[in-house]
Amino acid sequence: MAKYLLLIYGDEQRWETMTDAERAEIDEGHRQFWGRAGSSILASGELEPTSTATTLRARPLGDDGDGPSITDGPFLESKEVLGGFYVVDVPDLDAALDLAAGLAEVTHDHSGVQVHPLVDHG
Template identity: 45%
Template structure:
């Protein structure tokens, strides 16, 4: 079995504008995903908004020292809002499960699936 990281991207302002009813439906869709994936979900979590809590580390080329910056490094409309670590037989299975996530079907968000490198 291979491992895949499912990164959930979206526009935080769109998520912030969702009604209580929309959040209930959103949560139900994640529960449907979790039920379908079962033990194949090895972990996952919703992340704090990058506008509220994000820290970027970079090495300053001239001094060689690590600098920290509040907020995400890239200026972008979409930010990572959550993730799942999934174990699946192959990419096709990972895609089939990820298609259940509500972010795949919303106009302001999307899902990226990345294989985890298996060393050794």
């Protein structure tokens, strides 16, 4: 078995203006995903808007402050932001791709799903 991180990306402004029907379609896709994936889901979550995010970074050279520099907002400037995730434990990449293909986000023009293998340190 192998672990994969399924990252759900999309246009945050578009997510905020989705109709109830679009939201219901995406929610139904997640219910179906849970039905198909079952116990292979190790973790999942939907993220709050990027306006609630905080980023920690090394302080710039010459900055005498203690600890990391802390700023509001996401790490990257991007049209698409990370909106949610699943961690799944499945036999192989094909199985992970098959599960990810069932998420409604892959059928919308403002979102997508990235499938990323996790390093096995075991």
